Amino acid sequence: MVGSRTTRICEQPGRSGALGHGKVIAMEGQPSRLAQAGNWYLQAVDALSAGGWANGTLCEGWSASNVVAHVATGDQLIRGLIWDATGKGRRGQDLPVDFADRHRRFEVVSTWEPSKLKEMAHAESEQTIAAVAEAVKDTPEAMVTMPIGRVPMPVLRGMRLNEYIIHGHDLTPAIGRSIPTPDWFFDRAVGDALTRMVRLHSRSPHKGKSASFHLHRTDGEGEWVLRAEGGDAVVEAGHAKADVAMRGTAEGLYWVLMGRGKPDEHGVEVHGDPALAAAFKECRVGPDFGNRRRNAALPGVEVRHQRSALAHHNTALVTGQAAGAAIPLAPDGHRFVADLQRLPDPDGCDPIAIIVTGALLQRAAAFVHRLTG
The missing domain is CATH 1.20.120.450 (dinb family like domain)
Structure with a gap:
């Protein structure tokens, strides 16, 4: 699929029609x-x-x-x-x-x-x-x-x-x-994704660590360097030395950025620190939910039931009961628990949701955990 961008959907907005095979081209009166x-x-x-x-x-x-x-x-x-x-x-x-x-x-x-x-x-x-x-x-x-x-x-x-x-x-x-x-999508998508990574870095589990990534688009103009240091992240246009370098098409780079597959699955070359390259996706926590894990391995924690308390605790709800107990990182259910707290369960299934301090939970369905022993 990577690099195959000559056949595209082009039907006008509406409900009808099977998947088309024309190109999206500029024309007067074209939809946004x-x-x-x-x-x-x-x-x-x-x-x-x-x-x-x-x-x-x-x-x-x-x-x-x-x-x-x-x-x-x-x-x-x-x-x-x-x-x-x-x-x-x-x-x-x-x-x-x-x-x-x-x-x-x-x-x-x-x-x-x-x-x-x-x-x-x-x-x-x-x-x-x-x-x-x-x-x-x-x-x-x-x-x-x-x-x-x-x-x-x-x-x-x-x-x-x-x-x-x-x-x-x-x-x-x-x-x-x-x-x-x-x-037209990938011409704008990689730069936009990198900008979003910068804005979300403050919520990353790797905040505070130092790393740099050089991305080089091979099917058109575009080079970027993403730097993280001291809790801050910046993206710069252009070429520069970095800990990890990635080379690939705009499409391949974008899907790697979005967590939709590994670099080699999208024809993206990776040079530099292999461990750091493998952790690239984790340098941010975004609203997308690619490559999610059902349950991170948490010592001394057991899964009690699904579809319950943690997913429903947004910042306003939580801070009203126990400040800093559970801070949502994204609407799809990423949560970082900064303290041990008792939280009422909105579903009425279990009145206790106690989470290990500092555990990052990434989920497909919402999980509620409590301490064992």
Whole structure:
């Protein structure tokens, strides 16, 4: 798939049509790139067969239904946040109030029949793309709080665009065939991904360590150096010596950055410290959820049950009960527990969620742990 960018989807936005095989080209009146990305994603959803919804995806532990539910409830959340930020009100729609509420809805929607979930995917995407376009046009300075911090509408638009492309790509194993991404995407994607890594480095388990990575695009212009030192991270354009060097196409580099496979799976050459190169993805914690582990090995900890307390504790909930007990790093469930605390379980399954100090949990489903002994 890497390097194969001559055949692309190009249908106009809408619900109809199988996966197309033309090129996305510039033309007068062409839909926005966000609309193109949303349309491409929906075509991937439509390409799922009746039995494909239960199939695995590039998101470890997640079926196609899980991925589509994640995007659809994310569309709902983003639309509500946009309308809140721009003073539009919720327009009578029942939308998530925060990331924890979104996760609860995700767990319900994931169990829906494929036809109902597909209908939701189309409706939510189309409404959210329209809401983003309206906000960017009318109130571009309005700010929305996301996992990477407060962002203006143009940045939010880029984040939603990335979400559609990443998760459309994640569906390909369930679909059973490769679906090349739009030609224009990777020209902007690598630099954007590196910028996001810088913003998220403060939440990385490797914060405070020193490392540098040189990325060299081989199918066009683009060289970057990502440096982390003393808890800060910066990205610089251009060539410079680094601890690790990676060379590959923009597409290959991007999927490695997003955790969708190892460098050799995407034709990316790696030079330098092999251990540091292997830890590259862990230098940030992002909103994507590639290469996740069901449960990190935690000494003296046992899994009690799934789908419970930890996933529902956002910052506001936790700090109201025990400051610093559980700090969410991303809406999809990464949590870093900074203290030992008793936390009430919103699901009413177990009133205790006690976590080992300093443990980083990365999950496919939410896990609740407690100390043994």
